[in-house]
Amino acid sequence: MAGLATAFGSGAMTNTIGEIEDAKAILVIGSNTTENHPVIGYRIKRAVKKGAKLIVADPRYIELCDYADSYLQLKPGTNIALLNALAHVIIKEGLADEAFIKDRTENFAALKATVEKYTPEYAAEITGVPAEEIVKAARLYAEAEVASIFYTMGITQHTTGTNNVLAVANLAMLTGNMGKPSGGVNPLRGQNNVQGACDMGALPNVFTGYQKVTDDAARAKFAKAWGVELAGKDGLTVTDMLDAAGSKDVRAMYIMGENPYLSDPDSTHVQQCMGSLDFLVVQDMFMTETAEFADVVLPAVSWAEKEGTFVNTERRVQKVNPALKPRGNAKADWQILTQLATKLGFDWEYDCAEDIFKEIAALTPSYAGVTYDRLGVMGIHWPCPDEVHPGTPILHVDKFSRGLGHFSAVEHQDPAEVPDEQYPFILTTGRILYHYHTGTMTRRSEGLKQIHNEELMELNPLDAQALGVEECDTVKVSSRRGSVKSRLKVTDRVPPGVVFMTFHFKETAANILTNSESCPTAKIPELKVCAVNVEKA
Amino acid sequence: MTKVNITLNGQAVQVESGKTVLEAAQAVGIDIPTFCHDPELSKAGACRMCVVEVAGARNLPASCTTPVTEGMVIETESDRVINARKSILKLTWAGHPQDCLTCEKTGSCKLQDYSYRYDVDGSPYKGEVKEIPLDDTNPFFFRDLNKCILCGKCVRKCHEVNGAGAIDFMYRGFGTKVTTAFDDAIEESSCVFCGMCVDICPVGALTPKQGLNQGRAWEADKVLTTCPYCGSGCTFYLHVRDDKIVGVTPNFEGPMDGHLCVKGRFGWDFVDSPDRLKTPLIKKDGEFVEATWEEAMDLIASKFEGVRAQFGADAIAGLSSARTTNEENYLFQKLLRSMGTNNVDHCARL
Amino acid sequence: MEQRRILLCAGTGCISSGALKARDALLDELNKRGIADQFEIVSSGCHGFCEQGPLFVIHPEDIFYCRVQAEDIPELVEEYLINGRVVDRLLYMDPITNEHIKNHMEIGFYAKQNRRVLHNCGVIDPENIDEYLGSEGYVGLKNALHMEQVAIIDEMKKSGLRGRGGAGFPTGMKWDFTYKAKGKKKYIVCNADEGDPGAFMDRSVLEGDPHAVIEGMAIAAYAIGADEGYVYVRAEYPLAIKRLRLAITAANERGFLGNNILGTTFNFNLKIKEGAGAFVCGEETALLASIEGERGMPRPRPPFPANSGLWGKPTCLNNVETFANVPLIYRIGAEEYGKVGTERSKGTKVFALTGKINNTGLAEVPMGIPMREIIFDIGGGVQHGKKFKAVQIGGPSGGCLPEEQLDLPVDYDSLTAAGAMMGSGGLVVMDEDTCMVDLARYFLTFTQSESCGKCTPCREGTKRMLEILERITQGQGEPADIDALEELAESIKDSSLCGLGQTAPNPVLSTLRYFRHEYEEHIVEGKCRAGACSNLVTYHIDSENCIGCTVCAKNCPVNAITGERKQPHEIDQAACIKCGVCFEKCKFDAVKLK
Incomplete structure (x- = not known):
């Protein structure tokens, strides 16, 4: 991004x-x-x-x-x-x-x-x-x-x-x-509302609509609207946050609907860092691997039990509508947040999701023209600056958002970790059709489980032959950070020297192996390349 | 676009040239029955239910494949047309199980609807009926090929929209059926269970397993919502009865034209997983203990306030979620920032 | 000394009756006698008179020997080739006069034919392009290449040629549509998917004169602006494919195909696509789907192939015989061409004569010839002196014509008016032993099992028609069945997707038209006058003829026949299983069918 x-x-x-x-x-x-x-x-x-x-x-x-x-x-x-x-x-x-x-x-x-x-x-x-x-x-x-x-x-x-x-x-x-x-x-975008989470300022450096926290005018606008004082320096990214927890610079964390224990690289390190926290709140539908570490776990409702909006990968704002009553005492995340804010002494008054959306539209130029009523069955592409604007399906039509498009001269650079004698394979990770992210939802769906319910690490037939292993055998996969056992799928979908695993299965948590080295600018970890060894288990 | 003048059931109509008779009729609110037509798919002209009478034509052309031409005079419900439709319905019934009472499709079945419309109560033709075993081995849907009327929409959807090409026509004559390569069970094929074939099947040949016997189509409330999985943002209708999801149907009018994948179409049952958390939990001596919302909130508020007082606001950090709504993400960052820290992020990077 | 030319028929029919063995024997014999260099042995395409194969024609004297087997060769060589004595027993014998006939043009089968399309078949070696060239081959193409495209199409329109594949659509109009269709890339496709039961005209043309088809396609390609063509031929025609392949290679080598044909800028590349033999692939849109690698199922028209055919490009499809007519038109001109035939059906038509006819084979006749002449003069009448009952023309899409229609002129429009159709040229003759209901059942069995399954009326409708016909032929017919058949037939005709479905009820409709009484007899009286429907037949013993020899009683497997020796016997109808053994065994014509 x-x-x-x-x-x-x-x-x-x-x-x-x-x-x-x-x-x-x-x-x-x-x-x-x-x-x-x-x-x-x-x-x-x-x-x-x-x-x-x-x-x-x-x-x-x-x-x-x-x-x-x-x-x-x-x-x-x-x-x-x-x-x-x-x-x-x-x-x-x-x-x-x-x-x-x-x-x-x-x-x-x-x-x-x-x-x-x-x-x-x-x-x-x-x-x-x-x-x-x-x-x-x-x-x-x-x-x-x-x-x-x-x-x-x-x-x-x-x-x-x-x-x-x-x-x-x-x-x-x-x-x-x-x-x-x-x-x-x-x-x-890989998840239903990554675009929206970014648009909404769930990032350490921007408010909604990518208004920078370091921009005085923006900060003043939000401070006034929210009635609070706002910090003017960028916050920590997720990887830095966890490191800071490990170093005790961060003492308390609030994790809403995420499962970094399985999704973030170098799980062992993540686990240590989260273990160092003084206080951890996890808000989720299920007792995730991360929630197990929490001091307080708050039950959130599923998407089918609440109202709101998602933004899809093509910047289309769409409605989420409640179909079911909340299960048990679970509540919508926005209700929980509102309740907590009130406890913390903030003056928040939201009766429904639409109240919140109106506030967003008021503070976010690219959402200014979006209302629930306008979303209909087709949604609206932001930027949508006013209530008669039809939305913007294609960006940069006559002019780039920044004015001129900027060419950047970039050079090839080897990954942080390259195969060597000890770890001769490259592990690359990803997803499969039948599961989603850390499996919190899909592994609780009976049909999806029936079709596919375990990790099958992909290994090239030539490598399999050299290692003396066959389809469905269990192998031990190790990196500098840990090891897991996985069953095998022998396939030439992967070239020799490369193995592929998903991060859907906690029993075979691929992120125990992955490297948390990140891109210095975007702070995205190098999940697509790390060096591993594969041996017959 | 040039226009042509046609006469539809005696009514003079102007239509864009290139449109089919079916499209022209639909545009002026004339309903022509069809089993095999789908605006998104290639034109098959297979079921012949949509035949119409065109003045001067030797046969009854299928309206779904016949383009309008200048001066065309069309009757969509003439006696000759109705007789042809009745004949097709009678022929279809001759090989079709007569089990509407228990058929899952009752109420949303086009064979039923058209039989009612044209007053066809079964078939006068005695003879062979199909006896193909039910394919029920995959987790998502039943394939009852005895009910298949061979409209071929599933085949075209699978080839033209999904691209999986898992099914096609096999054999000839009365033995013709839609099946997988080598006539294997569906899960042995290249099927990826997007369920789009199930959604466009006009009869009870393809029916979802979820929601079986849990209500007729008209008994469910249909709630339009957006899929909670990947970022494509497919919208669909959740079918709800007695506070339970009993099915999903696509939003054909929506931006994705009703396309779905296996997760959105069939993977929603986590909602009522027994693992759902239903009450706040507070860890005491390493064990989670059920708590009230009030207790949990008090504890969180006091802890956060404590940390902030002792170590500063930046000792607090929050991870928001790419799975929750905009409104919730907004409130999350508002909360963290209101406490005085910009330590807020989410898993966009993962 | 000039070589004598021995033309032996190497068509599929003659090969199956031993032509290649006879040829090898001939070569052996000539070599043995050291006179091989005096003869040119040519394996030609089909001579048409398949009934009499293997056929040998020796030139220059043009003597016609038939049914020549390998063991006849030494005699033929010794007596005729060396000593000049005609071998009478290998000559054709006129079935009426019992006279031996030496020259083939004196044989009734050939005398009334007008072999224009087949003029090279049985005359030249189809595997040798020089023989084709020696017979004015590629002259039509050369002439056409000097003409403007529009002029070529006008000439075609003027010729009045209509498609020989079935429906008889004017070829010139088809070319014109494709020529005018928008698009740079266009295709020519030859439909060689001959699927009617008993039809083998196209196979014989491809086997006997493949270059004529290639030349016709090249002219068409030039006219409409195509640079690529396909011949879609069924894989069951290996010999036709082999000869076509050789001919394409030769034509490429000589510059009649490929790039810069005959030094012009015209390019035309021709490919062969082998089909798997589905009847429906003879339907043009299904054929195109099959070439594209899809299941052979018809596609809706419009769009017509002329506008959107193979891979969505404008495509002109004609069948083998149509293309084989084309070179002639550009060799002799449309006017001369049109002198044969009738006003609306110009030229000739090749028919495959089969069924209960004496001269099974291939005959080319001028359009408009009375049906009677084809069947009796050329075909030699009905086998075994039986009574003519009907002729099925046009294959499963066609219809039956009864005796009273025998003077009908054979042209597109007369046949259609009489409830039949020209079709591709299959002529199946039926005698008094053929049950017309059973015949309709046979054709419906064919159309139902070959129905592609795409459209409801054809797939389901022919199934139910077939079931009704089965019940009638089994004696379980009901009076309402005839109405049901007619109702179904009308609805199938009216609403099927493709031409095959729309014509599938024709055999039923035409038999109902001319032989309705046979249906009624089956249903009302439980009787099959032809004795073909075994359930409806009863065996009786004629007491006047029966001499009480007891042979029938001894052979009856269920002991249903009783009687004293030397006394007339009787059949117990309740016990009889209608196996027909008594009928076969009786030497005194005492067992009668009812």
Whole structure:
């Protein structure tokens, strides 16, 4: 998100899901779309059926590869080398959109100078993708009348995450694929309301609508509206927070609807840090692995028992409506928060979710025109500055949010941890179709459990042979941070030297193994690459 | 767009050229029955229920595939048309189980609806009926191919929307059926259980297991909401009866055109998992003990105030949630910031 | 010394009756005698007279030997080829005059034919492009390439050629639609998915004169602006595929196919797509689906293939015989072409004569010829002197014509008016032993089992019609059944998706039209006059003929026949299982069917 904000001035998906099927070329990089965003996967497949050229860049042979005109099987952690090489070919072959570069962007010279050395051959060395395939992919993408890019955590969960995103943004600007239908740069959000949580200022540096806490005017506005004094320096990110708990700089934590014990890297470390807290409150539907550490656990209702709004990945604000009565004494999170705020002496008066939404709209220019009544069955794309504004499906149409699009010259950099003799495999993590995040919900769904209910770590057949293990065998997987046991799926979906695990299963908690090294800018940990050893258990 | 003039049931109508007769009729509120048409899918022209009489045409063309042409004169409910529809219904009934009393689809079944509309009470044709064993081995839906009327919508949905291509037509003549490669059970196929086939099946051939015998379609309240899983933001209707979710149907009018995946379509039963937390818990001597809201809130407030007083506001930190609503995220950061700290984040990075 | 040319028929029919063995024997014999170099042995395509195969025609004298087996070869070589003495026993014998006929044009089967499409079949070696070229091959293409596209299409319209695949749509109009359709990429497709029971016209043309089809397709491609073509041919035609493949290779080598054809800028690449033999794939939209790799199921029209066909591109489909007519039109001109045939049905039509007819085979006749001439003059009449009952024309989509329709001129419109159709050219002759209800049942069995299953009327309707026909032929018919059949037939005709469904009831409707009394007899009297429906037949012993030999009683498996020796016997109808053994065993014509 920090990357796109740098390049364009806004960190959100630039185009909408409905436009996908009219793209003429689509680059999917670091997104197993058909499993993580199935309905978006459907659209991409339909686009291919309608004639779009599909380029898939992923270390794993994902389902979309079956539909791809070009498959770039890069080594984990080598995105920048690949993206720079694509830019290199595009510039060298005269496929760049010179008019767009001239009129709408800045800093092109720096990009050009940097990608000069990223010849397809040079990138092939780093990425393992054949040079001619890089050339082919560059042409497919750049020659299309309109091309879009989709990515997810395969791009961001690296120590070079922000730079990866910048390299993606470079490509789209280089070819003038910004601000037009079926084009753009589209980070797919992994959770129902990540976009909304960010929009609402559940971030250490911004209030709602990305108004900076360091901005005096913004702070004054919120202070006045809320009737409180506000701190003017950025807070801690989730990884820093946990470290600070470990060092006793943070003493008390309030965790609402999250399960960092399973979702955050290096679980052992997370556990130690949470154990150091003086006081921990966890608010959830279930007794999660994190809640077990809490001093107080507050029962929250499910989404079906409350009212509110979610914002989907394409910035569409949509209604959530109550279908059921709250179970037991559980309450909606907003009711709990209101009750606690009152206890803490704040003057909060909300009778319903809509009351809160009105306050949000009043304080957030990009939401100013959104009301519950207007959401209907279609929702509204922010920015929506006033009540007659129809919403904004496509961003950066005539002008980038920041003015000119900014090219950034970024260099390849090895992941924080690379395989060595002791830990010869790269572990990369992700999700599967039938489960979601830490499994809190999906592992309590009978049908989903029946289809899939245990970790099956993916291992290439050649590696399996070398290790003397077979499908369904149990192996011990170890990293510098810990070890877990997992059953095996032997498959050439993963290349030799790479293993894949999900983080859905607490019995095989992949994040015991992962590395908490983060991207220095976005603070996103490098969950997509760590070095592990695999041995027969 | 150029317009053409047509006459629909005696009524002069202007229609965009390129539209089908069915679309033209729908636009002026004339309901033409159809089993196999779906605006999102390719045009099959298979069920023939939508045939109409076009002046000058030798046969009865299917309105779903026939484009309007200038001067076209169309009758959608002439005797000849009604006879053809009755014949199709009688033929369909000849091979169809007569078990509407207990069929899960009763009340939302197009075969029932059209039989009622055209006063067809079964079939005069005696003969072979299908006896295909029920496929009930997957966790999500039943496949009763004896009730299948071979409209092929499921096949097209699976190929054209999902892309899984798990099912297709097999065999010929009366033996034709929609099934998986090698006629295996559905879970042995490339099916990914999105359930979109179930949602568009016009009869009782594909029915969800959830909600079985828990009420007729018209007995449930339908609440439009947004899926709690990934960020795509599919909307759907929760079917609720007696404070229980008994099913999900897609929001075909919504932004995702009614597309869903297995999690949204079938993965909502966690809501009534026995593991649900139903009361506040306070840990005492390493064990959680049930508490009242008042007790829990008092404790939290005093602890937070204590920490803030002793170590400063930045000794407090909060993790908000990408799973909760905007309103809740807003209040969460408002609460933390009101206490004087910007230590608020959530798992967007994970 | 000039070589003598021996043309032996190497069509599928003659091969199955031993033509290749006879050829090998001939080569052996000639080599043994050291005279092989005096003869040119040519394996030709089908001569048409399959009933009499294997066929040998020796030129220049044009003598016609038939039913030549390997063991006849030494005699043929010694007597005829060396000593010039005609081997009478291998000549065709006129069934009426019992005279041996030497020259094939004197044989009734050939005398009334007008072999224009088949003019190379049985005359040239289909695997040798030079023989085709020697027979004015590719002249039509050369002529066409000097014409404007529109002029080619106008010429086609002028010729009056109508599609030979069934419905008889004017070919020129089809070309015109495809020519005018928007789009750069267009296709030509040849429908060689001949599926009617008993039809083998297209197979014979492909086997006997593949270049004619290729030339016709190339002309069509040039006319409409296509650069790619497919021949969709059923995999059950291996010989046709082999010869077509050889012909395509040769045509590519000689510049009649491929890029820059005959030095022009016209490119045309032709491919073969083998079909799996589903009847429905003869329907044009199902055929296109099959080429695309989909299940062969018809697609709704419109859009018509001329606008949106193969992979959504404008596509012109014609069948084999239609394309085989094309070179002739551009060789002799539309005017000359149109001199044969009738006003609205120009040219000739090839028919496959099968069923209870003497001269089974392939015959090409001018349009408008009376049906009677085809069946009696060319076909040699009904086998075993039995009485003619009906002729089924047009395959499962066609209809039956009774004796009173025999003077009907055979053209598209007359046949349709009489409740039949031209179809692709299958002619199945039925004699008095054929039950017309059973015949309708047979065709419905075919259409039901070949129904693609897509549309309700065809899939379900033909099933229920078939069940009614089964009940009638089993003696369980009810008076209301005829009404039910007619009702179902009308609704299937009216509302089916594709042409096959819309015509599927035709065999029932046409038999009801001309042989309704047979249906009524089955239902009301429980009687099958043809004796074909075993449930309806009863066996009786004619006491006048019975001499009491007891053979029937001894052979009856259920001891249903009783009687004293030398006294007339009797059959106990309650015990009789109608196995027919008594009927077969009686030497005195005393067992009668009722």
